Amino acid sequence: MAKITLPTLLLLLLTAGCSNNSGHTPVTGSPAGQKPANEEQKRVMTSTSPAKFSGEHAFTLLTAQTAFGPRNPNSAGHRGCLSYLVSTLRGLADEVRTQEFTHTGYGGEQLRLTNIVASFRPKDPARILLCAHWDTRPRAEQDETRGRRNDPIPGANDGASGVAVLVEVAGLLKNVPPSIGVDIVLFDGEDYGKEGDHASYLLGSRYFAEHKGGDYIPRFGILLDMVGDKFLELPKERYSLRYAPDVVAMVWKTAASLGVQQFHDETGEEIMDDHLPLNEAGIQTIDIIDFNYPDPTNRYWHTHQDTPEHCSAESLEAVGSVIASVVYAQVP
Numbered sequence: 197m198a199k200i201t202l203p204t205l206l207l208l209l210l211t212a213g214c215s216n217n218s219g220h221t222p223v224t225g226s227p228a229g230q231k232p233a234n235e236e237q238k239r240v241m242t243s244t245s246p247a248k249f250s251g252e253h254a255f256t257l258l259t260a261q262t263a264f265g266p267r268n269p270n271s272a273g274h275r276g277c278l279s280y281l282v283s284t285l286r287g288l289a290d291e292v293r294t295q296e297f298t299h300t301g302y303g304g305e306q307l308r309l310t311n312i313v314a315s316f317r318p319k320d321p322a323r324i325l326l327c328a329h330w331d332t333r334p335r336a337e338q339d340e341t342r343g344r345r346n347d348p349i350p351g352a353n354d355g356a357s358g359v360a361v362l363v364e365v366a367g368l369l370k371n372v373p374p375s376i377g378v379d380i381v382l383f384d385g386e387d388y389g390k391e392g393d394h395a396s397y398l399l400g401s402r403y404f405a406e407h408k409g410g411d412y413i414p415r416f417g418i419l420l421d422m423v424g425d426k427f428l429e430l431p432k433e434r435y436s437l438r439y440a441p442d443v444v445a446m447v448w449k450t451a452a453s454l455g456v457q458q459f460h461d462e463t464g465e466e467i468m469d470d471h472l473p474l475n476e477a478g479i480q481t482i483d484i485i486d487f488n489y490p491d492p493t494n495r496y497w498h499t500h501q502d503t504p505e506h507c508s509a510e511s512l513e514a515v516g517s518v519i520a521s522v523v524y525a526q527v528p
């Protein structure tokens with residue numbers, strides 16, 4: 197994903213043909229009556245979840261992906277990780293399908309891209325959508341070493357972290373089935389574009405949004421991206437507040453009730469990410485993202501330092517426990 201500028205925002209809104217949704221006021225106030233949970237409350241509330249999210253296990257799902265090497269389109273790591281994710285999810289979800297499509301790369305080559313859709317209760321009309329991108333960036337334009345800027349990145353945080361959380365959630369849903377339908381969608385081609393070439397980003401989510409069918413109307417969507425940072429801090433991303441303020445409020449309230457303090461009650465930046473095509477297609481979707489990795493200087497983002505040692509099981513657990521609570525709180 198990329199940070200976005202105001203002219204780009206206007207362009208996106210214009211191309212989507214929608215008006216400025218100025219009736220929505222960003223939710224920035226504290227949830228009424230919420231106090232930070234103490235250790236005892238935290239333990240009690242977490243233990244009431246029907247299935248316990250394991251950050252340690254999720255971390256092994258992160259390193260299982262980085263072990264394939266970079267997962268940029270058409271690479272060996274991309275092919276290997278695709279078959280690993282599909283076979284893993286086939287062992288967990290009720291139904292797994294893939295969406296295969298192509299995109300012409302910068303060298304004129306055809307990129308072979310695949311979205312993975314893992315569904316629980318696939319026939320249930322009441323559904324929610326959880327998503328992340330599984331591809332990694334083919335270049336490291338932010339790296340300090342000029343000579344390595346054209347090499348693909350490891351993508352431990354920017355790629356593997358969101359997927360790790362969602363595959364672990366799939367494991368919980370296999371053991372304790374949800375009472376509504378859940379679609380876990382792993383997008384390809386999110387991070388292919390060169391800086392400024394916005395049309396070559398978000399390839400998988402655009403394809404998914406264009407081919408979803410008019411009868412696919414999940415209640416809401418939650419996108420996870422860069423959720424593994426060891427120093428995780430999650431403000432409310434600005435487009436999420438614009439498009440899906442109620443979903444932001446619900447998720448941050450859940451985090452507060454669990455005592456998960458990585459979710460901050462403050463407004464973050466505008467991030468161009470896979471939630472934008474979904475929102476433009478009518479699925480209210482938020483982006484849970486920590487763009488400051490590890491701090492506002494963005495030292496590891498789109499560099500070769502985006503490695504597992506800069507991520508943590510604790511951060512994955514913080515996000516995963518909130519997602520699990522949100523899923524199990526849904527009633528038909």
Ligand SMILES: [Zn+2]
Pocket residue numbers: 197198333354387498
């Ligand atoms: Zn990225």
